[in-house]
Amino acid sequence: MLQNSFIFLPKIGLKKEQGLWNQGILHWDNFLQATQAQQMRGISTKIKGYYDQQLHEAKKALFAEDSFYFQQRLKSNQMWRLYEAFKDQAVFLDIETSGWYYGDITVIGMYDGYDTKTMVKGFTFDKKLLKKTLEAYKLLVTFNGSSFDLPIIERFFQQVVPKIPHIDLRHVCAKLGWTGGLKQIEKQQGIQRDPAVQTPEASDPVYLWQQYQATGEKEYLNTLVKYNEEDVINLKPLAEQAIKRLWNYTYPPHEPTKHHAPTTQKTTQTASADEAGQNQAH
Template sequence: MDIKERIERLKREITEHQKRDRSRTVEKLRILLREETCSKKRIKNIDELAEHLEAKVFENKFGKFIVRDELKNSEFYGEEVDKLHILAKEEIFKNFDLSRNIFVDIETSGLSGGVGTFAFLIGVGYLEKNVFKIKQFFLPDLPYEKALLFDLSSLLKGFDSVTTFNGKSFDLPLLTSRYRLQMLKEPLFDLHLDLLHIARRVYKRSFEDRSLQSLEQNILGEQRRGDIAGNLIPDVYFNFLRTGEVSLLGKVIKHNEMDIFSMLKLLSHFVELLKKIEEIKNPEVLYSISRLHREFKDYNTSILLMKRALRYTDNIPLIFEIKRDLSIIYKRQSMWEEAEKLWIELLQETPFEPFPYIELAKFYEHRLQDSNKARGIINILKEKLGAGWQHCTYDDLVKREMRLNRKMEPNEDYT
């Protein structure tokens, strides 16, 4: 089979896969529509639509749109966010003020972004008089996008920072492009806190799925009931535009509302995590946070957290990662005795990992000035790796052996 045939076959496979995915999505939508048969309703009038959504119609010089308000009780008012910069990995977040922050989440006409994708529902949330206020801007028809964005910008410009979930990659770039296409000035913020990035840093080793709903279940202990799948939302909106069918719009509105409120609770969780760091017994989380402290050169805290993480795990790959990073800190701090102890332990625990051998060889050669001992360590590693030792990903292995040989046998030419 030549390359052209292979390309054509691949194209056919991709097309078939897309058709299967589309058919599954349509089938899910049909099931949901059947569930809503009893309450099926078609609305074209914007005032009736607003009433159906328990919202209000607003109008400006560019047209009409719908806004829905919801109030949520919150026990988190932004206290003790002074360490948030550690999770955000940016010193500037020392200036983060929750009272000057707005949460943003959007529902769009497509999940892939691009110029043709637009936001038909933009939800925002912010603290006001000790309650969490959620406002949802809904686009009743495409010609009114400019009207919606114009009023939204008036609200957004009153805040210094924005918090999103994957908003750096999706929500804000998409909104920026829509503002520019509508020839409006896009909203600008001094700070943008993306909670997905923090979740990846903290729970990278704890679980693979770090979607917002997964975090709700695994971290907040909450399970959504009767929620609509995110991949169905664009179809629900386009079905509404074509037919006026509003049976599932309520689920879309509720989905967006839950996303916004979950962001506040997730932020609260992260702040509490740093506040009660001494109570954490999850080794993956302790290790992840220790690495963040290391980024800010807070080596004492990083060492403390790594040592605690080691007490709570017997997972060899994780132990290797922790001891590797801990030994590097010891090395940077010239704590050679502690570093050597860890490297020797790793020889026993992970005998086929080149790292401890290379570090010990460096230590013996440069710190102890013992080339024989350094070459002995390299030879042990070569025996462990077998005939393929020269293909070791540690290029330093070959170079180090050559240098040690030159030191030991200075009269022989190794060039």
């Protein structure tokens, strides 16, 4: 997916990228191996030399697993193209609060595709630990995190979110016409949740926290943590489905995992949206 993309190059937008694909330039190596006799329409010899240099740098960055390199060059609405390359080093993140956007953070959940890590207010909140945990990853994935999770985390903890690419699945889904909150989209796409957190009470994180604060009963807190775990775990299958679908629309008729490289080379293959109540998607 990433090595089929040229949109991170200066002055190449979606239309020009599509033009390259239409000429059979489907992979970075296709571009690099094109000769002057096979001149690409709309790209001069001088500009091609400049782009060749940029692509060689991009290949080095990908080999070095330097996601920040691509973050600096891709627009935020194209960060999803990094998913296939860095998904094995991605963290899926989601928070719960005591009162939507202006409440306190009650739970921070993180999932690396294998294990979940949960921080709970009053028990395991630790700014240094949160910062260290997030810095171990190359890619951050949320649902509505641009508007909800990340601004709130920065407001409470300040300077803990690392400078790594961020994919907001809410916007990826919107490109596909998948609208609504996280739970609605999960249902639409056949992504299942544990029935234990689907009752009206168990699916309301604000209510669960308020009841825990009022009664001190751990059952409410445990249900809240479980609810958050379902949020972060379900972000991965949603990312897999949405990004694959969007890539197939962007790069037809080729599958997103095909690179069409002429030579074999090493490649790195590598908040909660609590329904519409939380800032439209939460």
